[in-house]
Each structure stands twice: as C-alpha cells, then as structure tokens.
Amino acid sequence: MRLGELSERSGVSTATVKYYLREGLLPPGRRVSATQAEYDEEHLRRLRLVRALIQVGRVPVATAREVLAAVDDDSLDPTTRLGAAVWTLPHGPEPDGGAPETPPARREVDALLGRLGWSFAVAMGELSPAYRMLVGAVAGLVRLGYPHDVEHLLPYARAAGQLAGPEVDMVASRATPGEQVEAAVALTVLFEPVLLALRRLAEAEESARRFGFPLP
Amino acid sequence: MRLGELSERSGVSTATVKYYLREGLLPPGRRVSATQAEYDEEHLRRLRLVRALIQVGRVPVATAREVLAAVDDDSLDPTTRLGAAVWTLPHGPEPDGGAPETPPARREVDALLGRLGWSFAVAMGELSPAYRMLVGAVAGLVRLGYPHDVEHLLPYARAAGQLAGPEVDMVASRATPGEQVEAAVALTVLFEPVLLALRRLAEAEESARRFGFPLP
Numbered sequence: 001m002r003l004g005e006l007s008e009r010s011g012v013s014t015a016t017v018k019y020y021l022r023e024g025l026l027p028p029g030r031r032v033s034a035t036q037a038e039y040d041e042e043h044l045r046r047l048r049l050v051r052a053l054i055q056v057g058r059v060p061v062a063t064a065r066e067v068l069a070a071v072d073d074d075s076l077d078p079t080t081r082l083g084a085a086v087w088t089l090p091h092g093p094e095p096d097g098g099a100p101e102t103p104p105a106r107r108e109v110d111a112l113l114g115r116l117g118w119s120f121a122v123a124m125g126e127l128s129p130a131y132r133m134l135v136g137a138v139a140g141l142v143r144l145g146y147p148h149d150v151e152h153l154l155p156y157a158r159a160a161g162q163l164a165g166p167e168v169d170m171v172a173s174r175a176t177p178g179e180q181v182e183a184a185v186a187l188t189v190l191f192e193p194v195l196l197a198l199r200r201l202a203e204a205e206e207s208a209r210r211f212g213f214p215l216p
Numbered sequence: 217m218r219l220g221e222l223s224e225r226s227g228v229s230t231a232t233v234k235y236y237l238r239e240g241l242l243p244p245g246r247r248v249s250a251t252q253a254e255y256d257e258e259h260l261r262r263l264r265l266v267r268a269l270i271q272v273g274r275v276p277v278a279t280a281r282e283v284l285a286a287v288d289d290d291s292l293d294p295t296t297r298l299g300a301a302v303w304t305l306p307h308g309p310e311p312d313g314g315a316p317e318t319p320p321a322r323r324e325v326d327a328l329l330g331r332l333g334w335s336f337a338v339a340m341g342e343l344s345p346a347y348r349m350l351v352g353a354v355a356g357l358v359r360l361g362y363p364h365d366v367e368h369l370l371p372y373a374r375a376a377g378q379l380a381g382p383e384v385d386m387v388a389s390r391a392t393p394g395e396q397v398e399a400a401v402a403l404t405v406l407f408e409p410v411l412l413a414l415r416r417l418a419e420a421e422e423s424a425r426r427f428g429f430p431l432p
Contacts, residue, residue, distance in 0.1 A: 200346035
C-alpha cells in the first residue's frame, strides 16, 4: 500500500507517519520510484503499536524507540523479550530511597509477594520497575497514614492475579514472537484506563447500594 | 499544635503549608497571638488529604479546591457528596465524540453495564466522568484493533467489582461523613498505582510461568 492508504487504515495523519519514519520508529517502505514507497501489513501493525505507545501510553519518542528495540530483538528468550519491552514503559516516579516510609513499604511488599508465592517477582526484586512502582505506591499509603498492610493489599493482588491469565492468553494467541511482544505492550497500556474507569464505576455502584441511590 | 508541629507530623514543609493556607486549601488556625496560630487534628487530616490530591493524584490546585468544597458540603446526601468529590478528580482525556470509534465503544460499554446489572452506572450514563473515561479507553481499543467486546471487558469489571466491597468498607469505617469523603478521595487516588503495579507484576509472573523463567 502507499503512504496515503497506510495513513487512512491506521488513522495516523500522513504528516505524523512521515515524522515516525524520520525518527526511525517505523522502518522505511520498499522504494518503487524516486518519490514513492510501498508499505505492507507489517508497517500497519508497527504503526498501530507506535500510536498505542505515544498517544495512549504517553511514552516519549526516545522511550518508544527503546521499547521497539526490545520488541525487535529476537536474540532474547520470550520472557525477557516481553519483559524488556514492558519494563521500558513509564512506571511513574521512583520511590524515594532516603524517605523513612520506604523501608516499611518494602517490607510489606516483600511479605505480600511471599504470601502470594510470586517467585518470579521475588527473584527479580528491585530490578523490576513494577516492584519499585509498588514500593513507591505503598510508601504513599504509609506516609499519609492509610492502610498498607498485607491484608489490605491482598485484594488488589488477587484481582490483578485473576486478570493475568486472560491477558497472557490474548498475548499468546498472536502468531509470531514479535506480534506477541507488540500485543503485550499495547494491551498493558490500553487496558490500564479500562481497569481504572471500571474501578471508579464499581466503587460508585457499591457506594450507591450502601449509602442510597440519588437519581440525577 | 503550632505550624512547625503540623509540618513535621504531616511531612509537608512549612513553606508548603503556608502556601496551602494562602490558597484556601487549609482553613486558618486559631490565632493565639499577632504572629502565631494554633492548629488541630482536623487541620492535620485536611493537610494529608490535600497532599494526597496534589502530590499523589497530581490534581491541580484549582481542582483540589473544588474537591474540598464537595468534601465540606454537608447539605449533600452521602452518595452525592462522595460522588461529587470523586467526580472532580482527573479522569484523563474526554472521549472524542466525533470519532468513528466512539459510538461502537459506547455500545460495548452499555452492553457491559447492562450485563453486570450496575443500575447506578446505567442511570448516570454520560453524566459520570468514569463512564466517559471508560468509553474513551474502549474507543482506544477499537481504534487500534484490539479486543473490546463485552467478553474481553468482563474480567476487568469483575476484578473491579470485587475490590469495591473492601474499598467501601474502608470508607464506611471512618467516623464522620466528612472523614468518609476524605478517605474515599484519598483511597481512590492512592490505590490506583498499587493496582497498576500489581497488574504488571502479575502479568510478568504469569508470563514467566508460561514462557519460561529467566533468572537475572
């Protein structure tokens, strides 16, 4: 397909497609004349991933380039390749190592992971940006005096644990390792706002059930 | 307590406390001399909420002021008061009403809410910012060609639904309606990164189980 069709099918303007090509986020098309190039389904899929990262995940262009390098590195084993791609996504601010609430937060997180038997997370520890993100989030609860013990964290871990099965199914259903990594990154980013919006709706629903139901 | 103790116990610098006082986010203390004022536990609690909103929730100062007005408005019934406070929190970009993917996204969301029997959410519809956030998030899945049907959304709704019970328990355990609203806002904001971090850890765990377990 030509640039115009690639733009139309992806919903990304031709100016933005050209920008992604210049920035190396999209591989060049096959040149068919001095002024025209031909693109294929691979370009379309890559363009959708770039769009998910930049427009939904708010990932900076330089970070998107790192994610794509991990997606494309077929010398890595599958878990590392998936992990490397997801690990380059933004994870919010790092926990403040010097703050007094960080050590108790880390103890609760370690106790939680031990209780869950999440041996991969235990083995990775501080190396994992999601672990550091969790320590930072729990430190916020500690600092502000809200419940942060294992019993209060467990329902969130169980909810997340239930989602992981269907999520990895969606990834595993893709045909090639490259497409799997692409799907893992896109689904991680795209389902975050779905989950947060549903949590707010569920809270309002439960709150209305308990405290009364004012109609608009 | 004096300003210094209020600052120490809340972990908010005296300069920031003074800024919040000037901006009306914190009510003035009881004046005890020309240069000194006395603060109480109520000030400490309010300061922790302001901090949760601004430092964790990344809520702009003007928005924090609106949230606090809803927290303080005891003329409202409990559900509306809780709702008004949580509704003023940021919910991400509004869905693009003119985009071709918005109507199919809205249809899936409505089908999902009907299937769940979430009658409060159905009654509120577009009025609820969490509903609009969900439509926008599902529109992102539609636009990028990822699964977005009711069957794929249900696991997220069920996970969120399970969390709502313990969450409303935490809110209901507070002594006064004002404290309940305060807890609802703080817990909504503070547990979001906990949930997202645990989801990423659970995905990595499941991925390691299925695709192999590379140790660092």
